Amino acid sequence: MSLRTSHPESILSETDIHDILRNDRRRRVIECLQDHRREVMLRDLAEEIAESETGQTPAPRNIRDSVYISLHQSHLPKLDSAGVVDYDSDRKTIRLCRFARKVDQYMEVVTKYGVSWASYYRSLGTMALFLVVLSLTGVPLVSAIDPLVFASLFLALIAGSTLYQLWTRRWLYLSHFE
Known part of the structure:
Protein backbone atom coordinates (compact mmCIF):
# COMPACT_ATOMS: atom_id res chain seq x y z
CA MET A 1 0.00 0.00 0.00
CA SER A 2 1.44 3.39 -0.93
CA LEU A 3 1.89 6.35 1.38
CA ARG A 4 -0.41 8.40 -0.85
CA THR A 5 -3.46 6.29 -0.27
CA SER A 6 -2.96 5.39 3.36
CA HIS A 7 -1.73 8.54 5.11
CA PRO A 8 -2.61 12.21 5.30
CA GLU A 9 -0.26 14.78 3.73
CA SER A 10 1.33 15.66 7.07
CA ILE A 11 2.95 12.18 7.14
CA LEU A 12 5.66 13.20 4.63
CA SER A 13 8.21 14.26 7.23
CA GLU A 14 11.29 16.38 6.81
CA THR A 15 13.37 13.20 7.13
CA ASP A 16 11.36 11.57 4.31
CA ILE A 17 11.88 14.63 2.13
CA HIS A 18 15.62 14.68 2.78
CA ASP A 19 15.77 10.96 2.01
CA ILE A 20 14.02 11.58 -1.30
CA LEU A 21 16.24 14.53 -2.22
CA ARG A 22 19.59 13.05 -1.24
CA ASN A 23 19.70 11.16 -4.54
CA ASP A 24 20.65 13.16 -7.65
CA ARG A 25 18.43 11.10 -9.96
CA ARG A 26 15.34 11.57 -7.81
CA ARG A 27 15.98 15.32 -7.68
CA ARG A 28 16.44 15.36 -11.44
CA VAL A 29 13.15 13.46 -11.93
CA ILE A 30 11.30 16.14 -9.97
CA GLU A 31 13.07 18.95 -11.84
CA CYS A 32 12.31 17.41 -15.24
CA LEU A 33 8.66 16.93 -14.38
CA GLN A 34 8.47 20.52 -13.12
CA ASP A 35 9.96 21.72 -16.41
CA HIS A 36 7.51 19.69 -18.51
CA ARG A 37 4.42 20.35 -16.33
CA ARG A 38 2.69 17.35 -17.87
CA GLU A 39 2.77 13.59 -17.91
CA VAL A 40 6.09 12.25 -19.23
CA MET A 41 6.96 8.86 -20.67
CA LEU A 42 9.63 6.89 -18.81
CA ARG A 43 11.76 6.49 -21.94
CA ASP A 44 11.79 10.30 -22.51
CA LEU A 45 12.58 10.98 -18.86
CA ALA A 46 15.43 8.44 -18.86
CA GLU A 47 16.91 9.99 -22.01
CA GLU A 48 16.73 13.50 -20.56
CA ILE A 49 18.36 12.45 -17.30
CA ALA A 50 21.06 10.44 -19.10
CA GLU A 51 21.87 13.45 -21.27
CA SER A 52 22.04 15.64 -18.17
CA GLU A 53 24.36 13.21 -16.40
CA THR A 54 26.72 12.65 -19.34
CA GLY A 55 26.55 16.04 -21.04
CA GLN A 56 26.11 14.21 -24.37
CA THR A 57 23.17 14.43 -26.75
CA PRO A 58 22.15 11.73 -27.23
CA ALA A 59 23.65 9.99 -24.23
CA PRO A 60 25.29 6.60 -24.88
CA ARG A 61 22.76 3.80 -25.10
CA ASN A 62 24.20 1.86 -22.14
CA ILE A 63 23.81 4.95 -19.92
CA ARG A 64 20.25 5.55 -21.12
CA ASP A 65 19.41 1.91 -20.39
CA SER A 66 21.03 2.10 -16.96
CA VAL A 67 19.08 5.25 -16.09
CA TYR A 68 15.85 3.68 -17.40
CA ILE A 69 16.29 0.56 -15.26
CA SER A 70 17.21 2.47 -12.08
CA LEU A 71 14.25 4.82 -12.53
CA HIS A 72 11.84 1.95 -13.19
CA GLN A 73 13.05 -0.37 -10.44
CA SER A 74 14.07 2.02 -7.69
CA HIS A 75 13.57 5.76 -7.93
CA LEU A 76 10.10 6.08 -9.43
CA PRO A 77 8.53 3.48 -7.10
CA LYS A 78 10.06 5.34 -4.13
CA LEU A 79 8.74 8.71 -5.35
CA ASP A 80 5.37 7.11 -6.12
CA SER A 81 5.02 5.56 -2.68
CA ALA A 82 5.86 8.94 -1.10
CA GLY A 83 3.15 10.60 -3.20
CA VAL A 84 5.58 12.90 -5.01
CA VAL A 85 4.89 11.39 -8.44
CA ASP A 86 2.24 9.18 -9.92
CA TYR A 87 4.11 6.40 -11.72
CA ASP A 88 2.06 4.08 -13.87
CA SER A 89 4.49 1.18 -14.31
CA ASP A 90 2.24 -0.49 -16.88
CA ARG A 91 1.90 2.53 -19.16
CA LYS A 92 5.39 3.82 -18.18
CA THR A 93 4.09 7.34 -17.49
CA ILE A 94 5.05 9.73 -14.70
CA ARG A 95 3.51 12.96 -13.46
CA LEU A 96 3.87 15.12 -10.38
CA CYS A 97 1.47 14.71 -7.47
CA ARG A 98 0.48 16.80 -4.46
CA PHE A 99 3.52 16.04 -2.29
CA ALA A 100 5.75 17.57 -4.98
CA ARG A 101 4.76 20.96 -3.56
CA LYS A 102 6.06 20.02 -0.14
CA VAL A 103 9.29 18.56 -1.53
CA ASP A 104 9.85 21.59 -3.77
CA GLN A 105 10.16 23.84 -0.71
CA TYR A 106 13.38 22.01 0.10
CA MET A 107 14.69 22.12 -3.48
CA GLU A 108 14.20 25.82 -4.18
CA VAL A 109 16.71 27.38 -1.81
CA VAL A 110 19.26 28.40 -4.44
CA THR A 111 18.80 30.60 -7.51
CA LYS A 112 19.91 29.31 -10.88
CA TYR A 113 23.07 31.38 -10.36
CA GLY A 114 24.12 29.41 -7.26
CA VAL A 115 23.12 32.00 -4.64
CA SER A 116 20.47 31.20 -2.05
Whole structure:
Protein backbone atom coordinates (compact mmCIF):
# COMPACT_ATOMS: atom_id res chain seq x y z
CA MET A 1 0.00 0.00 0.00
CA SER A 2 1.44 3.39 -0.93
CA LEU A 3 1.89 6.35 1.38
CA ARG A 4 -0.41 8.40 -0.85
CA THR A 5 -3.46 6.29 -0.27
CA SER A 6 -2.96 5.39 3.36
CA HIS A 7 -1.73 8.54 5.11
CA PRO A 8 -2.61 12.21 5.30
CA GLU A 9 -0.26 14.78 3.73
CA SER A 10 1.33 15.66 7.07
CA ILE A 11 2.95 12.18 7.14
CA LEU A 12 5.66 13.20 4.63
CA SER A 13 8.21 14.26 7.23
CA GLU A 14 11.29 16.38 6.81
CA THR A 15 13.37 13.20 7.13
CA ASP A 16 11.36 11.57 4.31
CA ILE A 17 11.88 14.63 2.13
CA HIS A 18 15.62 14.68 2.78
CA ASP A 19 15.77 10.96 2.01
CA ILE A 20 14.02 11.58 -1.30
CA LEU A 21 16.24 14.53 -2.22
CA ARG A 22 19.59 13.05 -1.24
CA ASN A 23 19.70 11.16 -4.54
CA ASP A 24 20.65 13.16 -7.65
CA ARG A 25 18.43 11.10 -9.96
CA ARG A 26 15.34 11.57 -7.81
CA ARG A 27 15.98 15.32 -7.68
CA ARG A 28 16.44 15.36 -11.44
CA VAL A 29 13.15 13.46 -11.93
CA ILE A 30 11.30 16.14 -9.97
CA GLU A 31 13.07 18.95 -11.84
CA CYS A 32 12.31 17.41 -15.24
CA LEU A 33 8.66 16.93 -14.38
CA GLN A 34 8.47 20.52 -13.12
CA ASP A 35 9.96 21.72 -16.41
CA HIS A 36 7.51 19.69 -18.51
CA ARG A 37 4.42 20.35 -16.33
CA ARG A 38 2.69 17.35 -17.87
CA GLU A 39 2.77 13.59 -17.91
CA VAL A 40 6.09 12.25 -19.23
CA MET A 41 6.96 8.86 -20.67
CA LEU A 42 9.63 6.89 -18.81
CA ARG A 43 11.76 6.49 -21.94
CA ASP A 44 11.79 10.30 -22.51
CA LEU A 45 12.58 10.98 -18.86
CA ALA A 46 15.43 8.44 -18.86
CA GLU A 47 16.91 9.99 -22.01
CA GLU A 48 16.73 13.50 -20.56
CA ILE A 49 18.36 12.45 -17.30
CA ALA A 50 21.06 10.44 -19.10
CA GLU A 51 21.87 13.45 -21.27
CA SER A 52 22.04 15.64 -18.17
CA GLU A 53 24.36 13.21 -16.40
CA THR A 54 26.72 12.65 -19.34
CA GLY A 55 26.55 16.04 -21.04
CA GLN A 56 26.11 14.21 -24.37
CA THR A 57 23.17 14.43 -26.75
CA PRO A 58 22.15 11.73 -27.23
CA ALA A 59 23.65 9.99 -24.23
CA PRO A 60 25.29 6.60 -24.88
CA ARG A 61 22.76 3.80 -25.10
CA ASN A 62 24.20 1.86 -22.14
CA ILE A 63 23.81 4.95 -19.92
CA ARG A 64 20.25 5.55 -21.12
CA ASP A 65 19.41 1.91 -20.39
CA SER A 66 21.03 2.10 -16.96
CA VAL A 67 19.08 5.25 -16.09
CA TYR A 68 15.85 3.68 -17.40
CA ILE A 69 16.29 0.56 -15.26
CA SER A 70 17.21 2.47 -12.08
CA LEU A 71 14.25 4.82 -12.53
CA HIS A 72 11.84 1.95 -13.19
CA GLN A 73 13.05 -0.37 -10.44
CA SER A 74 14.07 2.02 -7.69
CA HIS A 75 13.57 5.76 -7.93
CA LEU A 76 10.10 6.08 -9.43
CA PRO A 77 8.53 3.48 -7.10
CA LYS A 78 10.06 5.34 -4.13
CA LEU A 79 8.74 8.71 -5.35
CA ASP A 80 5.37 7.11 -6.12
CA SER A 81 5.02 5.56 -2.68
CA ALA A 82 5.86 8.94 -1.10
CA GLY A 83 3.15 10.60 -3.20
CA VAL A 84 5.58 12.90 -5.01
CA VAL A 85 4.89 11.39 -8.44
CA ASP A 86 2.24 9.18 -9.92
CA TYR A 87 4.11 6.40 -11.72
CA ASP A 88 2.06 4.08 -13.87
CA SER A 89 4.49 1.18 -14.31
CA ASP A 90 2.24 -0.49 -16.88
CA ARG A 91 1.90 2.53 -19.16
CA LYS A 92 5.39 3.82 -18.18
CA THR A 93 4.09 7.34 -17.49
CA ILE A 94 5.05 9.73 -14.70
CA ARG A 95 3.51 12.96 -13.46
CA LEU A 96 3.87 15.12 -10.38
CA CYS A 97 1.47 14.71 -7.47
CA ARG A 98 0.48 16.80 -4.46
CA PHE A 99 3.52 16.04 -2.29
CA ALA A 100 5.75 17.57 -4.98
CA ARG A 101 4.76 20.96 -3.56
CA LYS A 102 6.06 20.02 -0.14
CA VAL A 103 9.29 18.56 -1.53
CA ASP A 104 9.85 21.59 -3.77
CA GLN A 105 10.16 23.84 -0.71
CA TYR A 106 13.38 22.01 0.10
CA MET A 107 14.69 22.12 -3.48
CA GLU A 108 14.20 25.82 -4.18
CA VAL A 109 16.71 27.38 -1.81
CA VAL A 110 19.26 28.40 -4.44
CA THR A 111 18.80 30.60 -7.51
CA LYS A 112 19.91 29.31 -10.88
CA TYR A 113 23.07 31.38 -10.36
CA GLY A 114 24.12 29.41 -7.26
CA VAL A 115 23.12 32.00 -4.64
CA SER A 116 20.47 31.20 -2.05
CA TRP A 117 17.36 33.35 -2.18
CA ALA A 118 17.90 34.22 1.48
CA SER A 119 21.42 35.52 0.73
CA TYR A 120 20.15 37.42 -2.28
CA TYR A 121 17.40 39.21 -0.34
CA ARG A 122 19.71 39.82 2.63
CA SER A 123 22.27 41.41 0.28
CA LEU A 124 19.66 43.67 -1.29
CA GLY A 125 18.45 44.79 2.12
CA THR A 126 21.98 45.42 3.38
CA MET A 127 22.93 47.43 0.28
CA ALA A 128 19.75 49.49 0.56
CA LEU A 129 20.36 50.24 4.23
CA PHE A 130 24.02 51.09 3.56
CA LEU A 131 23.17 53.52 0.74
CA VAL A 132 20.35 55.17 2.71
CA VAL A 133 22.65 55.70 5.73
CA LEU A 134 25.46 57.06 3.51
CA SER A 135 22.99 59.41 1.84
CA LEU A 136 21.65 60.65 5.20
CA THR A 137 25.13 61.19 6.68
CA GLY A 138 26.29 63.48 3.88
CA VAL A 139 28.85 61.29 2.13
CA PRO A 140 29.85 63.06 -1.12
CA LEU A 141 28.19 61.82 -4.31
CA VAL A 142 25.85 59.47 -2.43
CA SER A 143 24.26 62.32 -0.45
CA ALA A 144 23.38 64.06 -3.72
CA ILE A 145 20.67 61.40 -4.14
CA ASP A 146 17.62 61.50 -1.89
CA PRO A 147 17.52 58.46 0.45
CA LEU A 148 13.93 57.90 -0.62
CA VAL A 149 15.23 57.17 -4.15
CA PHE A 150 17.53 54.43 -2.80
CA ALA A 151 14.77 52.98 -0.63
CA SER A 152 12.28 53.03 -3.51
CA LEU A 153 14.77 51.49 -5.95
CA PHE A 154 15.59 48.60 -3.62
CA LEU A 155 11.95 48.02 -2.70
CA ALA A 156 11.21 47.78 -6.42
CA LEU A 157 14.12 45.31 -6.84
CA ILE A 158 12.83 43.18 -3.97
CA ALA A 159 9.27 43.27 -5.34
CA GLY A 160 10.50 42.39 -8.85
CA SER A 161 12.64 39.56 -7.50
CA THR A 162 9.71 38.20 -5.53
CA LEU A 163 7.50 38.27 -8.62
CA TYR A 164 10.22 36.51 -10.62
CA GLN A 165 10.57 33.84 -7.93
CA LEU A 166 6.80 33.31 -7.82
CA TRP A 167 6.55 33.25 -11.63
CA THR A 168 9.28 30.63 -12.00
CA ARG A 169 7.53 28.40 -9.45
CA ARG A 170 3.99 29.20 -10.58
CA TRP A 171 3.16 25.55 -11.23
CA LEU A 172 3.18 25.10 -7.45
CA TYR A 173 0.49 27.69 -6.95
CA LEU A 174 -1.64 27.11 -10.04
CA SER A 175 -1.58 23.36 -10.50
CA HIS A 176 -4.09 21.11 -8.90
CA PHE A 177 -2.42 17.77 -8.30
CA GLU A 178 -4.51 14.82 -7.36
